[in-house]
Amino acid sequence: MAGLYIHIPFCVRKCLYCDFYSLPKRPGAAAHADGGSFIAALAREMESLPEDFAPETIFIGGGTPTELSDRNFAALFDLLKRRVDLSRVTEWSCESNPGTLTREKIGIMLGAGVNRVSLGVQSFDPKTLEFLGRIHSAENAAEGFRLLRDCGMKNINLDLIYGVPGQGRGALEESLQRLVELGPEHVACYCLIFEDGTPLADLKVRGIVKEVSDDEELGQYEIVRGALGAAGFSHYEISNFAKPGFECRHNLLYWSGGEYIGLGPSAHSHWNGVRWGNVRDLAAYCRNLEAGQSTRAFEEKLDAEAKARETLVMSLRQIRGVGREEFRAATGFDYAELCRDQLTWLRREGLIDDSGDRLRLTPRGLFVSDGIFAELV
Ligand code: SF4
CATH class of the missing domain: 3.20.20.70 (Aldolase class I)
Structure with missing residues (x-):
């Protein structure tokens, strides 16, 4: 999709x-x-x-x-x-x-x-x-x-x-x-x-x-x-x-790691494993397009592990979290291995719940999610 x-x-x-x-x-x-x-x-x-x-x-x-x-x-x-x-x-x-x-x-x-x-x-x-x-x-x-x-x-x-x-x-x-x-x-x-x-x-x-x-x-x-x-x-x-x-x-x-293309100044895209963002400048955006030049301010290709970590962070935004098998099927990685040390610490602090075969943020974790995501990427 x-x-x-x-x-x-x-x-x-x-x-x-x-x-x-x-x-x-x-x-x-x-x-x-x-x-x-x-x-x-x-x-x-x-x-x-x-x-x-x-x-x-x-x-x-x-x-x-x-x-x-x-x-x-x-x-x-x-x-x-x-x-x-x-x-x-x-x-x-x-x-x-x-x-x-x-x-x-x-x-x-x-x-x-x-x-x-x-x-x-x-x-x-x-x-x-x-x-x-x-x-x-x-x-x-x-x-x-x-x-x-x-x-x-x-x-x-x-x-x-x-x-x-x-x-x-x-x-x-x-x-x-x-x-x-x-x-x-x-x-x-x-x-x-x-x-x-x-x-x-x-x-x-x-x-x-x-x-x-x-x-x-x-x-x-x-x-x-x-x-x-x-x-x-x-x-x-x-x-x-x-x-x-x-x-x-x-x-x-x-939030499920899907691909998208963004158009317009400052819009971000993630398509075919490449991530890019357009310039945050309307005049430059219009000028570049008129001259047949790129509108991209940056472009990067994520390796498989970086992409998996990003998918994990985005998935954890959802209250239902992410299933271990679902994550493995989507990324080829096991989140328990990928983020072993961080998950141990987050579990000890009561910020994540990985009981059963699902990983999700606890109510307290939801409120400090930005800090948790910074740890995981
Ligand atoms: S300036 Fe106000 S209305 Fe415009 S995008 Fe920002 S928050 Fe929304």
Whole structure:
């Protein structure tokens, strides 16, 4: 199984915490001036897709895909219709943000065959939204959700953030309650990260904002797990929750070591054992494609062991973990041999459970997964 990812490098403005590659709109401008040249460059990059690449999932992310003008948004879907055999595609997701979602945009998506929309709500607490630098209100988010439903979208994900300075447990619980009342099929709930180079990290360095303590983050993670579990969502990945049958297939492909190709500036790919990433620069991306040159910022071929370790780490993101035989069949390695010393230590610390013939993170391990993965790769 293979997946296609497309990165749309535009946003209305940058959120305080955002580390994704996207360009804010010029103040007062109705649309991004370089939207058309991006679509033209994307069309060229799409021509370079391997002949035998036949994705079963598509994910259009960013950035904010719905920040494209209606014309460019429709052109994006036309490109896909021309190049991809859509009869093979079982899940086609598109990200959106409240404040950029219109009936016209939803019509374009539904007309093309998009069957899942991910809406970046982040919080229903006005103070939290303001702190994060979001462009929308809680009401805009609820309106966006209802508009999607009115138009017939049957599979909707809502994104939420916890661990935000100043957002107490009460505000988080209220956000979770409002989210559950809307009735999405899927929820992605992330802990706020102070990524280097973001304005948020800068505020921390200057002593203006303080990170939430680890204990408080863990407490909030437990609140999220409890509230979504009680509402009938199954917790199937560290940060992801789904109603039965609505797990995100595209992300499951990443988490099971599947192959994918990413198009657009900063997009990553893993195809035929080679991993690469495109330049994080829209102008260079467009220029290179126009000149018939590579858009890759790096490229590496993973050896069998490195690939096995990466598959292990990605698989452990899933709550069900990975079976020993399943892992051996996929990679040719036995994880108990491959990571013997690390697993001994992680078991002693109560961070992994390898009883039976499965390896999975414990609830405590889930919360410190980044550190565990750094040990295992
Ligand atoms: S809307 Fe999303 S991609 Fe755009 S700046 Fe905010 S967090 Fe980043």
